[in-house]
Amino acid sequence: MAVFLLAVGAACCLGLGFVLQQRAAARAPISDFLSFRLLLDLVRMPDWLVGLFLMICGQALGAVALAYGEVTLVEPLTATNLLFAMALSRWLTRQPLSWSGWSGVGLLALGVTAFIVAGRPHSGPNEAGPLRHWLVFGIVAGLAVLLTLQARRLRPSAKAALVALAAGLIYGLQDALTRVCGEIVQDEGTANLFTHWQPYGVGVIGLTGILLVQSAFEMAPLRMSLPSLTAAQPLAGIACGIGFLGDRIRLTTGALTWQALGLAAIVFGVVLLGRHPAMPAGVPVSETVGASEAD
Structure with a gap:
């Protein structure tokens, strides 16, 4: 129960923090894309700093949850950050939830429940050897690099989706290493x-x-980036947990079927929620570019 509460608390802080960060980042110059100058611009914005503080709180709560629980248990729970992001966005926009929003909420909640109940994540007797450790780590990190490089050639909305997908993979790796730090x-x-x-x-x-x-x-409204980020992080974390941290799940045919359905429901629920009109639209790219040229 403590791990459950910590993971949900982390999801709450992350979801609220992401909304505030995007509202600030949408006002930053487009020329700062994938440059550390972007962070220097953002630290001057109070709403971004509040969002960053909430994100750090969420990561700290997640780290404590990972210290006492399996990655395969904590990651699906932290994916519910989108529910809290939706709640804040709905309050800011006064947009009704509608059938697509409620469908996303239901799919995300049922998906998390199905994966945890069917898989029953637990720690195994030992972790994988160095070769398997670095192989899984390298595959996830390599995919993140490839997605980031590919994003440079695409239109803004596609850039946002691919870069957020890469960030989700990176955060999944971070969660796995955080679990290792807790064990140390x-x-x-x-x-x-x-x-x-x-x-x-x-x-x-x-x-x-x-x-x-x-x-x-x-680069784009929150609905273009947050679904990719939220869906990729638990998938990467689960891959690392099973791949080299020694996490175990039930492997019967029925259990694997429900786990696959649960993960699919999580992804579809995340996409439905992320694309809901209540998600803030941010500042259109054309306006930001125009403002940069005017400066």
Whole structure:
């Protein structure tokens, strides 16, 4: 129950923080796309700082949840951040939820429930060896790099979707390394944590993820980026959990079927919610470009 509450609390902070960050990032110059200058511009905006604070709180709660629970359990729960983002966006826009919104809510909730109940995620006897560890890590990181490179050639809305997808993969890796850091602290103590590479990896990946997310938020409305981000993170986290952290799920035919249906429902629910009219539209790219040229 404690892990459940921590993960849902993390989802709440993340969802609210993402909305505030996108409202600020939409006002940033388009020329800052995928540049660290973007972060320098954003730190001058109070609403972005509030959103960043909420996101950090969410990541901290998620880290505590990961220290005591499996990645395969925590990740589906944190995917519900879109529900909280929808709630804030609906309050800001006064937009009714409608059938598509309620359908997204239902699919996301049922998908998370189906995956957790059918899979019964639990820790295994040991983690994978170094070869498998780096193979899974490299595949997920490599996909994130390829998506980011491909996004440069596309129109703004497609850029936002692909860069957010890459950010979701990166955050899934960050969650997996956070879980490893928690295990190191439990086994060796806090003093020995920084003799390992994982905490530094968490920092580098976290900074990279922030840049990717803000670049995605800058390029297009939230409905173009948040679904990709929210769907990719739990999938990457689950892949890492099973791939090299030693997480286990039930492998019977019936259990695997329900788990697959649950993950599919999560993805479809995320897409429906993310594309709902209540999601803030942000500032049109043409207006932002015009403002930049005027400056």
